Amino acid sequence: MRITLGMQTNETLLNLNDQQDQINTLSQEISSGKQLLSPSDNPDSWSQTMSTNQTIREYNSFLSNVNFATGWGQTTESALNELSGLLSQAKQVAISAGSSTGTAESGALATQVNGILQQALSIANTQYDNQYIFAGTATDTAPYSINSSTGAVTYNGNTGPIEVKTNMSSAADPGMTTVNLNGEAVFGGSTSGGGSNVLNDIWSLEQAITSGNSSGISNSITTLGNDFNQINNQLTTVGSQLSTLTSQQSALNTMVTNEKGVLSNLQDTDIASATVKLSQAQTAFQAALQVTSLLDNLNLSSILSGGAAG
Amino acid sequence: MASLALTLNTAEQTLLNTQTELATSSNNISNASTPGYAEETAVQTENPAISTMSGWLGTGASITTVTQARDNFVEQQLMNAMTSDSQYSSLASQLTTIQSTASDSGNTGISEALGNFFNAWSTLAQDPTGSSEQTAVYSAAHNLVSAIQSTYDQLNQIGGQIPGQISSTVTQANSLISQIATLNTDILRSSAVSQPNNLIDQRYEAMDSLAKLIPVTFSTNSDGTVNVNTTEVGSSVNLISGTTVAATISSTSGISGGELGGLLQAQTSLNGYLQQFNAFVGALGNQINTVSGLSVASGSTASSISMSSNFLSGLTSTQLGAIAQNMSNLQDNTVSFSYPSGSSSTLQGYLDSIQQTIGTDVQDANNNQSFYDSLKSQLQTQQQSISGVSLDQEMVSVIQYQQIYQAAAKVIQTASTLMSTAINMVQ
Structure with a gap:
C-alpha cells in the first residue's frame, strides 16, 4: 500500500483521539463513581435503576407507615394495660364494698369508683398523633361520653378500620395493615340500644355502692370480671399486631438494603477494574504518542538533509 | 552536425521537462496537507523519432499533461460514508441533548415527583384530616405538575430549535449545489486548454461538503463535468446535470441521510417522545380523578395539566382515609396508555x-x-493512499529529476565543447 502524509496524519489523529476518549470515559467513571451516567450507557440497566429507585422510595414510605402503626399500637397497648389495671382495681373495690357496712365507707368507695370511671373515660378518649385511637375512622372527634346521672354512654366513633399501606398491592393482597382496634370491641358501643359498655359497668358499680344495693354490687363483680377478660383479649390482639409490625419493619429494612445493593451493582463503577483499565489505556496512549514522535523522524527528507543532496 | 544540434535540442528539452517535473513535485509537497488536494503527476511521453542515415534517432521526451490521482469509486464510497457519519452524528448530538433533559435515573425529576405524590397520599392515610399531611399532598401534586411541565417545556424548546437548523442546512446544501454547477461550467471552459486540476479539486471539496449534508451520487461526463444525484424517499433525484442545476432541495424533500436526514430523524423521534409524555399525563390525570373520585386534575396534555388546590376540603376523615388508601395503591396498578396504542404498565x-x-x-x-466514523476513516485512508502526497516518493523523484537535470546539463556542456572543437577545426 502506498503510504502518504494525509494517511499517516489521519490515522495517527484517529488513534490518539480514540485512546484519549477511552481515558476520558474511564476517568469520568472513576471520579464520579458511576458507570451509568445516562440512559444510553445501558438502556436496560437504566430502566432497572429507575424502577429500583421507585421500589426503594415505596419501601421507605411503607417503613414510615409501619412506624406510625407501631406508635399507634404501643399507645393502644399502654392504654389497655392501664384500663385493665383500673378494672381489676374496680373489682377489688366492689369486693370490699360487698363486705362493708358503714355509709361513710361506702361514700369513700363510691368516690374511688368515680375516679376510676373518669380515668377509664379519659383512656377511652386516648389520642395518638392528635387522633382518637378508639374512634374507628372518625378520629377527629372524642368518641366516648357518659351521662353522669343516667349512666348512658354515647359512642361517636364507628367500627371502620384505619389502614395504611405496608406492602406492594396486588390483586391477591392489597398490602394494607390495620392500625387501630375496633373501639366498640374494647369498650362497647352506645348504651341507648341496650348494649353493654365498660364505662357503663363502672358507673353501675358506683351507683350500686352509693345506693347500698348488694345484689347490684355482686352483679358488678361479674360484669367487671368479664370486661377485664375482654380487655385482656384485646391486649393479646395488639401484642400480636405489634410483633407482626416489628417483623415487617425488619423485613422492609432488609429489602431496602437489598435494593440498594442492586442499585449499586447497576450504576456504581467497579473502581478496581476501572483503575486497571485506565492504567492500561494510559500506557497504550503513551506508546502511541511515542510512536507518533518516532514517525516524525522517519522520512526521507530528514535523512537526505544530512548532505546527500550535494 | 545535424545530430549535434539535435543533441543540444533534446538536452534543452530535458532541462525544461525536469523543471516542469520539479515544479509539479514542489506543488505536491506544498499541498501535502491541503484538504481535497490530489497528487499531481507530470505525464512525460517520448518524442517522435527522426530518420537519419544512421537510422531512427530519438528526439527526447516532452511533458504532455499534468494529471491527478483520483479513484472515483473510492471517492463515491467515501461520500456515502460521510453522509451516514454526519447523519448519525447530528442525530446523536440532538438526541443526547434530549436525553439529558428527559432522563432522571428515577431519583429526580418527574419520577421522584410522582413517587413523592403517591407517598404523600400514603402518609395521608395515617392522619386523613391532619393539616400537615394534607398540605404535603397538595404540594406533592403541585411539584408533580411543575416537574412534568418543566421537562415538557425544555423538550419543546429543543424541538423548537431543530427547524431553524434544518432550514440553514437546506440553504447550505442549495448553495453548494449551485457552486458545483458553476465549477462544472469553469471546468468545461478550461478543459479546452488542459485539465484544470485545481478546479477539479475544488469540485471534489464541494461534493464532499454536500455529501455531509445530503446523500450524493455522482457520475463524470466525457466533457469533464459531473452529474450529481441525491436520494429522496428512496428514489434518485437529479440535482445537477452538467452545467445546470436541475433541482434544489427543501426541508420537505424527504431526504433521509446526511446532516439534514439526521435532523429530520431527530425531529420525528422527539415528536414521539412528546407524544409519550402526553399519553403519560393523560393517563395520570384520568387515573387520579377516577381512583380518588375527586376532580383533582384537569387538562389532559403535559402543557395544559393542572391540579386543583382544594380537592381535599369538605370531606370527612373516613372518606379521606379511604381515598388516601386507594390513591397510595394507584402506584402499583397497571394502567393503559393511549400511545403506543394498547400499551399498559x-x-x-x-x-x-x-x-x-x-x-x-x-x-x-x-x-x-462510531461504525460509520471508522468506515469513513478507513475509506479516507484508502483515498489518501491513492490521492495523497507521499513525501518520500516526492523526495525520490526530486533526486531523480536533479540527476537527470545534471546529466542533461553535462550533455549540453559536452555538445557545446564538441561544437566549438568543430568550429575551431575549420579556422
Whole structure:
C-alpha cells in the first residue's frame, strides 16, 4: 500500500483521539463513581435503576407507615394495660364494698369508683398523633361520653378500620395493615340500644355502692370480671399486631438494603477494574504518542538533509 | 552536425521537462496537507523519432499533461460514508441533548415527583384530616405538575430549535449545489486548454461538503463535468446535470441521510417522545380523578395539566382515609396508555419506558456513528493512499529529476565543447 502524509496524519489523529476518549470515559467513571451516567450507557440497566429507585422510595414510605402503626399500637397497648389495671382495681373495690357496712365507707368507695370511671373515660378518649385511637375512622372527634346521672354512654366513633399501606398491592393482597382496634370491641358501643359498655359497668358499680344495693354490687363483680377478660383479649390482639409490625419493619429494612445493593451493582463503577483499565489505556496512549514522535523522524527528507543532496 | 544540434535540442528539452517535473513535485509537497488536494503527476511521453542515415534517432521526451490521482469509486464510497457519519452524528448530538433533559435515573425529576405524590397520599392515610399531611399532598401534586411541565417545556424548546437548523442546512446544501454547477461550467471552459486540476479539486471539496449534508451520487461526463444525484424517499433525484442545476432541495424533500436526514430523524423521534409524555399525563390525570373520585386534575396534555388546590376540603376523615388508601395503591396498578396504542404498565413503569426508548435511540445513533466514523476513516485512508502526497516518493523523484537535470546539463556542456572543437577545426 502506498503510504502518504494525509494517511499517516489521519490515522495517527484517529488513534490518539480514540485512546484519549477511552481515558476520558474511564476517568469520568472513576471520579464520579458511576458507570451509568445516562440512559444510553445501558438502556436496560437504566430502566432497572429507575424502577429500583421507585421500589426503594415505596419501601421507605411503607417503613414510615409501619412506624406510625407501631406508635399507634404501643399507645393502644399502654392504654389497655392501664384500663385493665383500673378494672381489676374496680373489682377489688366492689369486693370490699360487698363486705362493708358503714355509709361513710361506702361514700369513700363510691368516690374511688368515680375516679376510676373518669380515668377509664379519659383512656377511652386516648389520642395518638392528635387522633382518637378508639374512634374507628372518625378520629377527629372524642368518641366516648357518659351521662353522669343516667349512666348512658354515647359512642361517636364507628367500627371502620384505619389502614395504611405496608406492602406492594396486588390483586391477591392489597398490602394494607390495620392500625387501630375496633373501639366498640374494647369498650362497647352506645348504651341507648341496650348494649353493654365498660364505662357503663363502672358507673353501675358506683351507683350500686352509693345506693347500698348488694345484689347490684355482686352483679358488678361479674360484669367487671368479664370486661377485664375482654380487655385482656384485646391486649393479646395488639401484642400480636405489634410483633407482626416489628417483623415487617425488619423485613422492609432488609429489602431496602437489598435494593440498594442492586442499585449499586447497576450504576456504581467497579473502581478496581476501572483503575486497571485506565492504567492500561494510559500506557497504550503513551506508546502511541511515542510512536507518533518516532514517525516524525522517519522520512526521507530528514535523512537526505544530512548532505546527500550535494 | 545535424545530430549535434539535435543533441543540444533534446538536452534543452530535458532541462525544461525536469523543471516542469520539479515544479509539479514542489506543488505536491506544498499541498501535502491541503484538504481535497490530489497528487499531481507530470505525464512525460517520448518524442517522435527522426530518420537519419544512421537510422531512427530519438528526439527526447516532452511533458504532455499534468494529471491527478483520483479513484472515483473510492471517492463515491467515501461520500456515502460521510453522509451516514454526519447523519448519525447530528442525530446523536440532538438526541443526547434530549436525553439529558428527559432522563432522571428515577431519583429526580418527574419520577421522584410522582413517587413523592403517591407517598404523600400514603402518609395521608395515617392522619386523613391532619393539616400537615394534607398540605404535603397538595404540594406533592403541585411539584408533580411543575416537574412534568418543566421537562415538557425544555423538550419543546429543543424541538423548537431543530427547524431553524434544518432550514440553514437546506440553504447550505442549495448553495453548494449551485457552486458545483458553476465549477462544472469553469471546468468545461478550461478543459479546452488542459485539465484544470485545481478546479477539479475544488469540485471534489464541494461534493464532499454536500455529501455531509445530503446523500450524493455522482457520475463524470466525457466533457469533464459531473452529474450529481441525491436520494429522496428512496428514489434518485437529479440535482445537477452538467452545467445546470436541475433541482434544489427543501426541508420537505424527504431526504433521509446526511446532516439534514439526521435532523429530520431527530425531529420525528422527539415528536414521539412528546407524544409519550402526553399519553403519560393523560393517563395520570384520568387515573387520579377516577381512583380518588375527586376532580383533582384537569387538562389532559403535559402543557395544559393542572391540579386543583382544594380537592381535599369538605370531606370527612373516613372518606379521606379511604381515598388516601386507594390513591397510595394507584402506584402499583397497571394502567393503559393511549400511545403506543394498547400499551399498559404502571405509571412509574411508563416513565421508565420513555427513558428506555430515548436511551436506546441514543445508543443506536452512537453505535451507528462510531461504525460509520471508522468506515469513513478507513475509506479516507484508502483515498489518501491513492490521492495523497507521499513525501518520500516526492523526495525520490526530486533526486531523480536533479540527476537527470545534471546529466542533461553535462550533455549540453559536452555538445557545446564538441561544437566549438568543430568550429575551431575549420579556422
